[in-house]
Amino acid sequence: MSTLELPGYRDQSPEVAARFERLRQRPVALEVRGLTKRFETPRGVVTALDDVSFQVHKRELMCVIGPSGCGKSTLVRILAGLETPSSGEVRVYGEPVSGPGSDRGMVFQGYTLFPWLSVKENVMFGPRMAGKSAFSAEREAREWIDLVGLSKFENAYPHQLSGGMKQRVAIARALANQPRVLFMDEPFGALDAQTRCKMQSYLLDIWKNVDITIVFITHDLDEAVFLSDRILVLDANPGRVHEVVEVPVPRPxxxxxLFDPTFMATRKHIDGIMHPPGSGQKETPVMRLAVSDPDVV
Ligand SMILES: Nc1ncnc2c1ncn2[C@@H]1O[C@H](COP(=O)(O)OP(=O)(O)O)[C@@H](O)[C@H]1O
Ligand SMILES: [Mg+2]
Known part of the structure; x- marks a missing residue:
């Protein structure tokens, strides 16, 4: 059988169907209803998001995938309360979101640690701002730093850390505020492929040990399938929900x-949504860089 005829994605076993039924029965952590966002620009109105609705359940890890410019960052900024929608609403455990709040944490692609603070001080920052004593903020910070495997580096400064380590600190710092939902906007996008794979496994390990719901933005298909319970696939121009894909790949x-038929079938299904037949660019002619010469092979 060729890989193009893999069974799997649609061919879900009763166990997989039951797993998603259980997921749907869990409380709704995040509810997005009719979200539309328009930007006025000198070139006219840009509709970044058009009537986007979906739900994320407690302790679910949902990836949002879509082509560049489909409104992923706009969506996550609205969910975090950093941007207001043109219409529609967002609720976290039933409470309407009207601005940033400690119930939601955020990890971005860019390194956002305070460079003048050590790892421990970066992680302590949120708890200290929330009024905790230096003693308890430090104790909590140590636990989070331990969870992301960086205990030996608690006194290091961001410039002494690799990109992957910085993002682990950023995750610890976000978790230290004890959010109920964590938003991650292409957090591993700037890392090399090998580090990125390791970070995906670290994230799943962390998530397993923390009571948190994660919405993870990516444009990488393998990353989305590897991490997710379900994947929200967005179309571009305007950003609309195309489909919510259930990932049947078992955990852990x-x-x-990555090479299991179920993984590949899910990947192929989403690839087919994102790149429907006939949507590809026309083949560009190969540039002739040298005059052809029958002696040169
Ligand atoms: N502040 C803004 N002002 C005007 N247009 C914006 C602004 N932010 C985003 N956009 C536009 O909205 C669309 C979605 O952008 P974005 O959310 O960054 O997409 P993605 O993260 O999926 O690449 C794009 O067309 C972008 O140019
Ligand atoms: Mg973006």
Missing amino acids: RSEAQ
């Missing part, structure tokens, strides 16, 4: 699953 996930 491991890199070995």
Whole structure:
């Protein structure tokens, strides 16, 4: 059988169907209803998001995937309360979102640690701002730093850390505020491929140990399938929900699953949504860089 005829995605077993039924029965952590966002620009109105609705359940890890410019960052900024929608609403455990709040945490692609603070001080920052004593903020920070595997580096400064380590601190710092939902906007996008794979596994390990719901933005298909319970696939221009894809790949996930038929079938299904037949660019002619010469092979 060729990989193009893989069974799997539509061919879900009763166990997988039951798993998603259980997921749907869990409380709704995040509810997005009719979200539309228009930007006025000198070139006219841009509709970044058009009537986007979906739900994320407690302790679910949902990835949002879509082409560049489809409104992923706009969506996550609205969910975080950093931007107001043109219409529609967002609720976290039933409470309407009207601005930033400690119930929601955020990790961005860019390194956002305070460069003048050590790892421990960066992680302590949120708890201290929330009024905790230096003693308890430090104790809590140590636990989060331990969870992301950086105990040996608690006194290091951001410039002494690799990109992957900085993002682990950023995750610890976000978790230290004890949010109920964590938003991650392409957090591993700037890392090399190998570090990125390791970070995906770290994130799943962390998520397993923390009572948190995660919405993870990416444009990388393998990353989305590897991490997610379900994947929200967005169309571009305007950003609309195309489909919510259930990922049947069992947990715990491991890199070995990248070649499992179920993984590949899910990947192929989403690839087919994002790149429907006939949507590709016309073949560009190959540039002739040298005059052809029958002696040169
Ligand atoms: N502040 C803004 N002003 C005007 N247009 C914006 C602004 N932010 C985003 N956009 C536009 O909205 C669309 C979605 O952008 P964005 O959310 O950054 O997409 P993505 O993160 O999926 O690449 C794009 O067309 C972008 O140019
Ligand atoms: Mg973006």
